[in-house]
Amino acid sequence: MVGVKNNRRAQMTKRIIQESLIELLHSNDNSLNEITVTAVCKAADVNRGTFYAHYKDVQDCMHAMEKSVTDELAGAITFNKRKNSWEIVLTGILEVVKENHAVAAYILSNDHDFLTHFLSSIKSKVLEQDKKANPTIGIYESQYMYEFYLNGIVGVIRYWLKTGMRESPEELGKIINDC
Known part of the structure; x- marks a missing residue:
C-alpha cells in the first residue's frame, strides 16, 4: 500500500539501490568512499x-545491508544439543552467505571493521556453548580454538565465494564440520 512504510514498492526500491551500490563496489574495484549518491542513483x-x-x-546504505546480513547471520546461529549442531549452524550461516553473496563478498574482502564487530558479538555466545559442551576445556584454550576455527571458516567462505559457490551450503557445512 502506498504511503505505508516498508511496503513492497519501498522494499523493492531499497533492494534496487542496494544492488546498484554492490555493483558499483565490484566494478572497477571502487571503494565505498569513492562512490557518490549520484552514481548510485544513476545505476539504480x-x-x-x-x-x-x-x-x-552511501555509507548509511551499506550499513543497512550489513545490519540485515548481521541479523540473518545471528538468526542462523542457534545451538542445540543435537549431534550435528555445528554442521547445522554452519549450513545456516552458509545459506545466509549464499543468499547475500554480493554483500558477503564485499564484507569479507573489504569491511574488516564490520567483520571484527560481528565476530566479537557472537564470540561470547559460541564460547558459552562450547563451555557447556566441553566443561574440561579452559577459557584460554577455548578462546584460541575459537579464533583458529573462526579464521579457518572465514577463509573457507572467502574461497567458496571466490570460486563461484559450487558446493551447496549443506555440502560445504559438512566439509567444514568434518575438518
Whole structure:
C-alpha cells in the first residue's frame, strides 16, 4: 500500500539501490568512499529524492545491508544439543552467505571493521556453548580454538565465494564440520 512504510514498492526500491551500490563496489574495484549518491542513483535509475527517502548517504546504505546480513547471520546461529549442531549452524550461516553473496563478498574482502564487530558479538555466545559442551576445556584454550576455527571458516567462505559457490551450503557445512 502506498504511503505505508516498508511496503513492497519501498522494499523493492531499497533492494534496487542496494544492488546498484554492490555493483558499483565490484566494478572497477571502487571503494565505498569513492562512490557518490549520484552514481548510485544513476545505476539504480532512481532520483536523489528517492535515495534520500531511504538513506542518509552511501555509507548509511551499506550499513543497512550489513545490519540485515548481521541479523540473518545471528538468526542462523542457534545451538542445540543435537549431534550435528555445528554442521547445522554452519549450513545456516552458509545459506545466509549464499543468499547475500554480493554483500558477503564485499564484507569479507573489504569491511574488516564490520567483520571484527560481528565476530566479537557472537564470540561470547559460541564460547558459552562450547563451555557447556566441553566443561574440561579452559577459557584460554577455548578462546584460541575459537579464533583458529573462526579464521579457518572465514577463509573457507572467502574461497567458496571466490570460486563461484559450487558446493551447496549443506555440502560445504559438512566439509567444514568434518575438518
